[in-house]
Amino acid sequence: MMSREWLLLTEMEKNTIASFHNDFPVKVGALAKAFGIVVKSSTLAAGISGEIKKDERSGYVIRVNRHDVKARQRFTLAHEIAHFLLHKDSIGDGIVDDILYRSSLSDTMEAQANRLAADILMPMPYVNKKMAELSQYREEERIEKVASLLEVSITALKYRLGK
Structure with a gap:
């Protein structure tokens, strides 16, 4: 969204x-x-x-x-x-x-x-897709990996995800 x-x-x-x-x-x-x-x-x-x-x-x-x-x-x-x-x-x-x-x-x-x-x-369709693709990892690890792919801070991605 x-x-x-x-x-x-x-x-x-x-x-x-x-x-x-x-x-x-x-x-x-x-x-x-x-x-x-x-x-x-x-x-x-x-x-x-x-x-x-x-x-x-x-x-x-x-x-x-x-x-x-x-x-x-x-x-x-x-x-x-x-x-x-x-x-x-x-x-x-x-x-x-x-x-x-x-x-x-x-x-x-x-x-x-x-x-x-x-x-x-961090467009949400991409974020949601990547989070789903990485479902084998714990949430914290998924966030770290997606933040790395997007070259944004973990804090920024967590905020984006409402965490």
């Missing part, structure tokens, strides 16, 4: 994201590029995971903290793409997200970006 934020997207946006759900892990950098967003791996201030800003020359630019672990970088990138899709009018001079994905935006907008990021990286 997709989030209510998914329902807010245009058909073109949904189709673009869905086209990246044929191969896993989702190529989130290529997805950003498909939306015309430039992605940069950067050294950001301590405690900052990512940011999205409007750039007069190149449109929108997402910077992801290069010092974060790969799974966090991937979720941060998906989270910033979600801000682009859901909150473009609020980006203005930029949105900077700390390690808890908090920013100057409302908690509601941050939660919306988190839910859409989960839709992007």
Whole structure:
């Protein structure tokens, strides 16, 4: 099941994201590029995971903290793409997200970006299929294996599964 934020997207946006759900892990950098967003791996201030800003020359630019672990970088990138899709009018001079994905935006907008990021990286049809295929393992092991396949944190997948 997709989030209510998914329902807010245009058909073109949904189709673009869905086209990246044929191969896993989702190529989130290529997805950003498909939306015309430039992605940069950067050294950001301590405690900052990512940011999205409007750039007069190149449109929108997402910077992801290069010092974060790969799974966090991937979720941060998906989270910033979600801000682009859901909150473009609020980006203005930029949105900077700390390690808890908090920013100057409302908690509601941050939660919306988190839910859409989960839709992007961990589509439930794939998650459910893989969990079923791995039924010979204990639940904790299945979660670890699926998180590894998706290149997301175990915590993110548990949250997605409502655990």
